Amino acid sequence: MPTDFRLPELGENITEADVVLVLVREGDTIAVDQPIATIETEKATVDVPSGVTGRITQIHIAAGQTVSPGAVIVTVDAAIGAEAAVSKLPAAPAAAVTATPPPLASPPAPAAEPSPPLAAPTPAPAAKPEPTEAVTVPASTPPAPAPATPAPPEGTAAAFAAPSVRTFSREIGVDIHAVQGSGPGGRIDIEDVKRHARELRATPVAGGIPPLPDFSQFGEVERQPLSRFRRTIARSTATTWSQIPLVTLFSTADSSAFEAIRRRYRDAASRAGGTLTDGVLLMKLVGAALKEFPQFNATLDLQREELILKQYVHIGLAVDTDRGLVVPVLRDVDKKTIVDLAADFRGISDRVKANALTLEEMRGASFTISSLETLGVSHFTPLVNWPEVAILGVGSNADLPSYEREELRVHKRIALSLSFDHRVIDGADGARFLRWLVNAIHEPAMLDIPEAAS
Amino acid sequence: MTVDQPLRVAVLGAGPGGYAAAFHAADLGMNVTLIDESPLPGGVCLFRGCIPSKALLHAAHLIEETREAAAWGINFAEPEIDLTALRGWKQRVVDRLTRGLGALSRQHSVRYLQGRGHFEDPNTIRVRTDGEVTDINFDYAIIATGSVPAIPAALRLNSPLVMDSTAALDLPDVPGSLLIVGGGYIGLELGSVYSALGSRVTVVEMTGGLLPGADRDLVEPLEKRLRSQFEAILLNTRVAELAEQDGRIRARLSAADIADPERDFDRVLVAVGRAPNTRNLGLEQTSIEVDSRGFIHVDHMRRTAEPTIFAIGDVAGEPMLAHKANHEGRVAAEAIAGQPAIFDPAGIPAVVFTDPELAWCGLTEGQARERGIPFEVSRFPWAASGRNITMGRTDGLTKLIIEPGTERILGIGIVGVGAGELMGEATLAIEMGTRVTDLHLTVHAHPTLAETLMEAGSLYFGHSPHYIARAPRP
Structure with a gap:
């Protein structure tokens, strides 16, 4: 069977x-x-x-x-060893299933050759002989000028769609070969084209933008297909950029007090298999801040004109990898001790490095922290990870001079950048959140940290 | 040029590509001049191609049927053929259609200019009519000058006995013996005409099979029937030389093992192909690029390398078919109007109007193998078609080329009586992205030949009621 x-x-x-x-x-x-x-x-x-x-x-x-x-x-x-079902495929080669797997980096079948060079019609010299039977024009005559309507890739079959659908697709500027058909066998109908067009509008990287110039006139170029990670990031950041009125506030917090906490709980964290970093402590404080300021732990539902307040605190950590940006999520940050969080954080970092994160571990964040600390950046303007409404950017944690009781002292000061969706959060509320966080960093003891020792 | 003024479009050549382009451009609001040497539009198709040949083939089929009718108990005497009257009827067919096109030109507000056009620069065509010279300035031009019969130098003999397809369609006489050089569709169609009229026809084809490009299983029933009608069909054979001798043509044939290479014929028809008509058009005054075979390079909108000039039909590349030119004409007109038109048919039907007819559309089995495209095939033989049997026939085949996985129909090939008419449904099926299931589940009138399409679809699932070919699909 x-x-x-x-x-x-x-x-x-x-x-x-x-x-x-x-x-x-x-x-x-x-x-x-x-x-x-x-x-x-x-x-x-x-x-x-x-x-x-x-x-x-x-x-x-x-x-x-x-x-x-x-x-x-x-x-x-299912009946092992029984007669195999008769394959109806003739001798023609089937899908490329090879014994040696193709290299990981093999790009998805390239859609088309790079566009032919833009039109630069060379005026025919007057002396050019009239084409007669004896005259043969070299086979390598340059291609026709670049068209206004995108050309289908050379040699591709017509798309699996009726002519009216193909025409509609051209009319609205959609490359029908990129449309996923929902019909039987993958046939493309007009609704598929419309859906694709709507998706494109949310993805300026893929369409709706003016045609690119021919860069080969300036020098050699190489084209690389976008990985799925890259395409996803392109789409989501573009959504944020185009949809969210974003405000960013900057502040700096004296993180000297972190040192004492770290020293005190280091061994406990290490016994639990974790490392107590500034990042872990900051995450714990952000978790507490989100309980204090629930509108930062929310999603705006414009269709129903409601604010969805999350009753959980799951914090996404934007991590730089060689594959691109990855955002693993630590769950219930508000309920966990710093020792638990240190262990969780270590585990998730290891899995990021091994590219072994499960989908589950990358879903459900209600707030995101993005750190560029190790790269020497101070303040920056992080983009909210939609449908979240706020993100904290963590910059350098460096020794900086500051006056304390009229005396110049040097403290470790951490650069904080808070971006938020102004539709949900007003500037003053953002400032309050940031001030609360700065104060908490100054005096971490105000948190319920001692429990962590248990 | 301002927005208020209609675009000035010149169409050079008034065949099925040119007049379609001209009419459509005019309908889109452009100011159109249609230029052709003939007094009326129509081109090769109407004057010396599709239409006169089909009229003659109609007559030929009638003659063949009267002969076959004996088997059905109806006896006709050998027909008496009044060549003058037959020519006259053929001409009336042509006249009726071309006059109709002349009237349509006026109704579409297209200015028809008789004369020979020559490009002077990328915005001017100089038209010469009986010594009179008119310069047509255009914003855009569409070249639709079609093709002419190609005659290899070795066969070019200054003798009326050696004909091209145009001369053969004039039906000068019914030669006792006729040599046809070329086993393509023109040779076989005209061979059928002359054979029915009484000529002993010998076809010489250079390659290993008739109708190169068509699938062999489709050619086979046609070849079988033609062999019974023609004197000889010689494959893998070349005509090395032709010479006129005592009012006849002596042909020297060349093949691996030919017993009598020197043969005499009353007439010869050279039908080895057609060449695009791109010479002496002044293309060198423009940036238009022409390949070694004379075809103009065009993009998917049919625009040439000269941005103001488009090219359609036979001059723009294979297949050299009237309906392809017609569709391209529409595309070019819309592209000029600024619409996002491109030429991207899923299939262009090809029909050989012999008896049986041979027709196909979309992917052929041969192409699929050549290009390594995965495919499945479902064949329904017409020996199982009730309609075919009622016409006294058992030959014929309907074949579907199917994409594995999606069940999409990529190509359809048919050989049999009236196969050409079945291309309507076949082409629509391919163009609409029809799956085999759709064909199989569509009620087809009984008894018709179109049922063979449904039956081939059913057969794919092993469920054809009239033909058992394989175990049903799980």
Whole structure:
């Protein structure tokens, strides 16, 4: 009995993933939970475990391909050893399932050759002979001028859509080859084109912007396909930029008191498997601030004209990786001790480094902290991680001179930048939040920290 | 040029590409001049191509049917053919259609200018009519000058006995024996006409099969029937030389093992292909680029390297078919009007009007193999078609080329009586992104040949009621 195994749901709002590697071959026998393929979603790279047992009769995916949850990825003959279902495919080569997996970096099938150079019509010299039978024009004649309407990639079949849909797509400036069809077999209808257009509007990086100049006239260029991570970041930051009236306030806090706390709980943290860093302490204080200022731990629902106040405090930490920005989430920060948080933070940092974060660990943040401290930045203007309403940027924590009772002293001072959505939070409230946080950093003892020792 | 003034568009060539472009451009509000050497629009298609050949083929099929009718108990005497009257009827068909186009030009407010056009610069065409010279200044021009029969130098003989397709359509006489050089659609169609009229036809084809480009399983039933009608079909054979001798043509044939390479014929038709008509148009006065075969380089909007000039139809590349030119004409006119038009058909049907007809659209099996495109095939033989049997026929085949996984129909090939008319449904299916299921679930009238499309669809799922080919799909 041939059984189709479909790509399982990958989590909320995840509608597609890129196949990075196919880990099985046709004819392989697989068991439940055995990885079938490695896929990259907007948020993480994960292995897809099999939900069935049997011999693989057909693989429906290939590296570089984009798949959606529910798509058949392999067909398995559950009766192991029984006659394989007759493959109806003729000798023509099937999808690229190779014994040696293609390199990880293999880009998704390039859509098109770079555009031909812009028109620079060379006037025909008067002496040019009239084309007669004997005259042969070199085959390498330059291509036609760059068109106003985007050309379909050379050699591509017409899109899986009716001519009226293709025309509509051109009229509204959508490349139909980029549209995901929702119809049977992936056929594209007019609604798919409209949906794609709406998505594009929210993604200025992919469309709706004027055509680029031909850079080759200035020098050599190289084109790199955007990774899914990059595309996701592009989309979400553009959403923030275009949708959120953002205000950023700056302040500086004396973090000298952190030193004492760190010394006191260092051993406890280390016994728990963590390291008590300034970042962990700051996170704990931010968690407390969010309980004090609930509108910073919220989401604006414009459709229903409501403010959604989160009754939990999950803090996302923007982490720089070689794959791009990743934002793991530490849960229930307000309920955890600094020792617990230190251990949690260590665990999540290790998994970020190993690229082993689960989707679950990157979802559900209600506030984000972005730190550029180690890169020597002081103040900056972080972008809110929509649909959150505020973000704290942490800059350098350096020795700075300051006057204390008319005496010049040197203190460790931490640069804080608070960006927030002005639709939800007024400037003065932002200032209050920041002042509260600065005071808490000055006197961390005002927090319920001693519990952490237990 | 201001916004208030309509764009001035000159269309050079009034064939099915040129007149379509001109009419559409005029309908879009442009000021259009249509230039052609003929007194009326129509081009090769109407004057010396599609239309006269189809009229003659219609007559030929009638003759063949009267011969076959004996098997059905109806006996006709051998037909008496009045060539003058037949030519006259063919001409009336042509006249009726071309006069209609002349009237349509006026109704579309297109200015028709008879004469030979020549580009003087990227904004001017000089038109010469009987010594009179008119300069047409244009904002945009569309080149639609079509193609002419190609005759290799070795076969170019200054003799009326050696004809191209234009001469053959004039039907000068019914030669006792006729050599046709080229086993493409023109050779086979005209061969069918002359064979039905009584000529002993010999077809010589240089490649290993008739109708290069078509799938072999479709060609096979046609070739079988033609072999029974024609004197000979010689494949892998070249005509090395032609010479006129005592009022006949002696042909020297060249092939690996040919017993009698020297053969005499009353007439010869050279039908080895057509060449784009891009010479002597003054293209060198523009930036237009022409490839080694004479085709003009165009982009997907049919714009040439000269931004003010578009090219459509046979001059813009293969396939050299009237309906492709017609659609390109529409695209070019809309592109000039600033609309986002591009030429991106999912399939362009091709029809060979022989008996049986052979037609296909979209991807062929041969192309799929060549390009390594994964595909599945479903074939329904017409021996299982009730309609075909009622016409006294058992030959024919309907074939679907299907994309695995999506079930999308990528190509359809048909050989059989009336296959050309079935291309309507086939092309629509391909253009609309039809899946096999859709074809299979659409009620088709019974008994018709169109049912074979539905049956081929059903067969894909192993459920054809009239033909058992394989185990049902799970």
